[in-house]
Amino acid sequence: MYTILDKQTLSSVIKLMDIKAPHVAKKAKAGQFVIVRINEFGERIPLTIADFDRKAGTVTIIFQEVGKSTRHLGTLNPGDKIATFAGPLGHPTDIKKYGTVVCVAGGVGIAPVYPIAKALKGAGNTVISIMGARNKDLLFWENKMRAVSDELVICTDDGSYGKKAIVTEPLKEILGSQKVSHVWAIGPAIMMKFVSRLTKEFNVPTVVSLNTIMIDGTGMCGGCRVLLEEGAKFVCVDGPEFDGHKINWDSLLSRQRIYHEEERKASERWAHKCNLEAAIAKDTGR
Amino acid sequence: MKIKRQDMPVQNSNERRGNFEEVALGFTKELALKEAERCLQCKKPKCIEGCPVGVLIPQFIKALRENNIEDSIKIMKIKNNLPAVCGRVCPQENQCEGSCLLGKTGEPVAIGRIERYIGDYELAHRTCPLNKPKNTGKKVAVVGSGPAGLACAVDLGKEGHKVTVFESLHSAGGVLVYGIPEFRLPKTVVHSEIDYAVKCLGIEIRTDHIIGKTMTLDELLDEYDAVFIGTGAGLPLFMKVPGINYSGVMSANEFLTRINLMKAYRFPEYDTPVRIGERVAVIGAGNVAMDSARCAIRLQKAFGMESGEVHVIYRRSRDEVPARKEEFHHAEEEGIIFDFLTSPVAILGDGNGIVKGIKCIRMKLGEADDTGRRKPVAIEDSEFEIKIDTVIMALGTSPNPVVFTDDGNLRRTKKGTVVADNETGRTSKKQLWAGGDVVTGSATVISAMGAGKRAAADINRFLAGKK
Numbered sequence: 001m002y003t004i005l006d007k008q009t010l011s012s013v014i015k016l017m018d019i020k021a022p023h024v025a026k027k028a029k030a031g032q033f034v035i036v037r038i039n040e041f042g043e044r045i046p047l048t049i050a051d052f053d054r055k056a057g058t059v060t061i062i063f064q065e066v067g068k069s070t071r072h073l074g075t076l077n078p079g080d081k082i083a084t085f086a087g088p089l090g091h092p093t094d095i096k097k098y099g100t101v102v103c104v105a106g107g108v109g110i111a112p113v114y115p116i117a118k119a120l121k122g123a124g125n126t127v128i129s130i131m132g133a134r135n136k137d138l139l140f141w142e143n144k145m146r147a148v149s150d151e152l153v154i155c156t157d158d159g160s161y162g163k164k165a166i167v168t169e170p171l172k173e174i175l176g177s178q179k180v181s182h183v184w185a186i187g188p189a190i191m192m193k194f195v196s197r198l199t200k201e202f203n204v205p206t207v208v209s210l211n212t213i214m215i216d217g218t219g220m221c222g223g224c225r226v227l228l229e230e231g232a233k234f235v236c237v238d239g240p241e242f243d244g245h246k247i248n249w250d251s252l253l254s255r256q257r258i259y260h261e262e263e264r265k266a267s268e269r270w271a272h273k274c275n276l277e278a279a280i281a282k283d284t285g286r
Numbered sequence: 287m288k289i290k291r292q293d294m295p296v297q298n299s300n301e302r303r304g305n306f307e308e309v310a311l312g313f314t315k316e317l318a319l320k321e322a323e324r325c326l327q328c329k330k331p332k333c334i335e336g337c338p339v340g341v342l343i344p345q346f347i348k349a350l351r352e353n354n355i356e357d358s359i360k361i362m363k364i365k366n367n368l369p370a371v372c373g374r375v376c377p378q379e380n381q382c383e384g385s386c387l388l389g390k391t392g393e394p395v396a397i398g399r400i401e402r403y404i405g406d407y408e409l410a411h412r413t414c415p416l417n418k419p420k421n422t423g424k425k426v427a428v429v430g431s432g433p434a435g436l437a438c439a440v441d442l443g444k445e446g447h448k449v450t451v452f453e454s455l456h457s458a459g460g461v462l463v464y465g466i467p468e469f470r471l472p473k474t475v476v477h478s479e480i481d482y483a484v485k486c487l488g489i490e491i492r493t494d495h496i497i498g499k500t501m502t503l504d505e506l507l508d509e510y511d512a513v514f515i516g517t518g519a520g521l522p523l524f525m526k527v528p529g530i531n532y533s534g535v536m537s538a539n540e541f542l543t544r545i546n547l548m549k550a551y552r553f554p555e556y557d558t559p560v561r562i563g564e565r566v567a568v569i570g571a572g573n574v575a576m577d578s579a580r581c582a583i584r585l586q587k588a589f590g591m592e593s594g595e596v597h598v599i600y601r602r603s604r605d606e607v608p609a610r611k612e613e614f615h616h617a618e619e620e621g622i623i624f625d626f627l628t629s630p631v632a633i634l635g636d637g638n639g640i641v642k643g644i645k646c647i648r649m650k651l652g653e654a655d656d657t658g659r660r661k662p663v664a665i666e667d668s669e670f671e672i673k674i675d676t677v678i679m680a681l682g683t684s685p686n687p688v689v690f691t692d693d694g695n696l697r698r699t700k701k702g703t704v705v706a707d708n709e710t711g712r713t714s715k716k717q718l719w720a721g722g723d724v725v726t727g728s729a730t731v732i733s734a735m736g737a738g739k740r741a742a743a744d745i746n747r748f749l750a751g752k753k
Contacts, residue, residue: 043557084456086494220520221540254639262559
């Protein structure tokens with residue numbers, strides 16, 4: 001069992017947790033992920049490593065509450081324990097000096113982008129970061145991102161904070177006005193698809209980090225497979241980072257919908273259970 | 287009067303299609319004793335030679351016959367610590383029973399069923415404790431907690447070494463837990479055997495440790511006096527046909543892991559879901575294919591798909607089916623449809639990335655290949671399409687390379703298997719042993735256990751000589 005040491009609410013639906021897992025913290029690197037399972041009944045979900053502290057033996061995860069498992073995880077508090085915390089998995093980001101790099105983070109993708117931007121900055125790159133989200137509420141870590149970026153652009157779909165734009169708009173301006181060696185883009189699949197399409201026009205190599213359906217995370221189930229130009233690859237062991245220009249995005253987006261119906265059912269059941277428990281608590285409290 | 291081979295009671299095929307409970311119910315004491323009577327007690331028993339771990343078969347049967355079940359168990363455990371598992375999953379027809387003299391003229395002794403009977407008795411009564419000897423002060427790491435790793439760990443523990451088993455998943459047991467379904471091998475049997483070994487011998491199991499990621503092999507070699515790799519063959523193979531990435535196409539590993547390890551058949555009580563369609567195709571006809579097909583038909587029933595169909599598509603004929611005989615038989619009883627001499631050439635999509643069918647070609651059997659089996663040859667212009675909404679690929683597996691990430695000195699074959707001595711399990715690297723599917727490619731539970739035991743014996747010799 002792994003103990004939650006700290007919890008922060010980054011927005012109404014985005015939570016941060018520090019988990020005590022010295023064996024993972026010891027090996028963790030930017031770009032890698034962990035598999036988390038809440039309890040005996042839980043599913044195994046992949047979450048990107050947002051930060052780690054080798055000395056304290058902790059790993060930081062950040063997640064958006066979108067389905068049953070992430071909502072359930074969000075209700076846990078410091079002192080609570082989770083059943084599985086396995087990793088670090090996948091290949092780390094290839095950190096070196098590229099020149100000028102752009103790090104594009106969409107929504108909760110800010111979490112995995114941060115350690116990469118930090119490491120790229122540390123390796124002597126000029127880092128331009130773009131943070132985007134649907135609205136202000138979904139943005140977090142502005143100061144942390146600013147601290148590791150030479151330039152930071154913030155945008156929201158609805159204009160509630162920063163520029164009213166989607167991330168490809170400022171990216172296009174940047175790519176059109178200066179030489180960029182490399183782009184990282186992490187966020188919703190649809191965002192990564194459009195970023196990759198744009199950077200292809202400018203012929204700038206682009207790394208995306210995929211978060212697909214996964215069970216074991218070690219190459220055993222193949223549920224995470226993506227189609228690249230050269231054939232199918234496993235996100236868990238061949239990735240999670242891939243050349244965004246080679247991914248068959250339509251196949252990826254289609255595969256992400258496989259368990260949509262079951263996710264909805266599980267979420268509703270969870271919401272119902274929470275409401276019931278709240279009602280009982282209210283009732284007995286009276 | 288000649289006694290007939292005793293049938294084992296089974297769950298009615300109609301009923302069992304609707305549940306995940308064990309199909310074969312095991313011998314009663316009467317049946318076991320009656321079957322034991324059939325053994326000829328050969329002077330030169332062929333059955334022992336047929337067993338990959340050399341269980342003293344006539345001897346344990348004799349003890350049982352004399353109503354001395356505790357002795358029977360003791361004799362069994364000299365060679366095999368997991369009779370309740372092996373009695374259920376060994377392909378006895380190719381091993382002990384395949385060598386039984388009675389089989390020459392009639393039906394062989396049902397050795398597997400008797401083995402299971404005494405194994406289950408031991409599970410319930412625990413008459414034969416594993417004795418922990420004095421600590422030798424030597425430390426051994428075992429990578430993987432499947433059949434090879436467990437057998438190795440137990441034999442090392444019995445010698446008094448401090449054994450630590452590293453498991454990447456959250457539950458120990460390897461393929462016994464994630465691969466073989468509940469209706470064929472109840473998980474309580476596996477957990478009970480593991481817990482017992484852990485308790486008796488002080489073996490430590492560290493779950494959530496992915497060797498190659500969480501720790502490297504070299505780190506283990508630094509920290510331990512010897513290391514055994516029993517990581518199995520966990521990487522699924524996909525056919526090289528168009529359409530394998532459509533939604534609805536999955537590996538048998540994914541399908542079975544969802545069901546067995548994650549208990550998706552109890553969704554939403556358990557969080558992991560599993561999708562099954564009305565028309566399922568399982569590609570391949572080995573044990574994993576049988577397990578997949580039989581899980582699929584149970585899920586269809588559970589989801590109320592009364593008109594559901596499950597096909598097994600196999601490019602050879604009925605006579606070449608590699609699955610354990612009993613599983614093939616049970617699958618047919620349960621209503622699985624077998625499409626023999628049929629090979630998929632493409633998976634067809636609906637235009638939105640979802641599978642809607644398979645294009646197949648008819649095959650005929652040609653000359654024998656180097657494995658001695660007749661090679662299937664495609665019949666020209668015989669393509670046809672089957673309407674299918676779920677495809678499960680059960681085409682075999684290869685070793686997972688994750689464990690080897692940082693190592694250049696360990697010799698491996700082009701297929702990715704580790705090169706290890708068959709008798710000792712020694713690899714090209716000092717202090718490092720390997721055995722089971724990671725060396726042989728996908729094989730059986732018992733052959734992996736045999737390899738684990740042989741490696742343990744060699745490690746014991748090595749550690750005894752090491753000052």
